Amino acid sequence: MQTIVHILFNALPLCGFTTERPGNWPAGQRWVSHDDRAPLPADHVYCEDCVEERDNVFGRHEDDEELLEEAMPDSSEGAPT
Secondary structure (H helix, E strand, O other): OOEEEEEEEOOEEOOOOOOOOHHHOOOOEEEEEOOOOOOOOOOEEEOHHHHHHHHHHHOOOOOHHHHHHHHOOOOOOOOOO
16 A cells, blocks of 8 residues: 655645644654655655645656656556557
C-alpha cells in the first residue's frame, strides 16, 4: 500500500480532500509544505491533485517534472505488448 503525500498551504491540503488538520487525517495520508520538493521514499506518492493545484497557484518549478512522474504512474506499465 502506498502512502499518499498531500501538499499543504495554510495547514490544509491543496487538493481539498479534507478541511481537517493533518493530526486528524486517516491513516496512510501524509503531508509536506507547498515549498518542499524533496524526493519521497519509494512507498510514498504525491497526491496528483495537490501537485496540479500547487502548479496552478504557485507556478511550475524545475523539479516539478520529476514530482509529476512520481505522482502519476506510467500508463504503459502492465499494458499488453
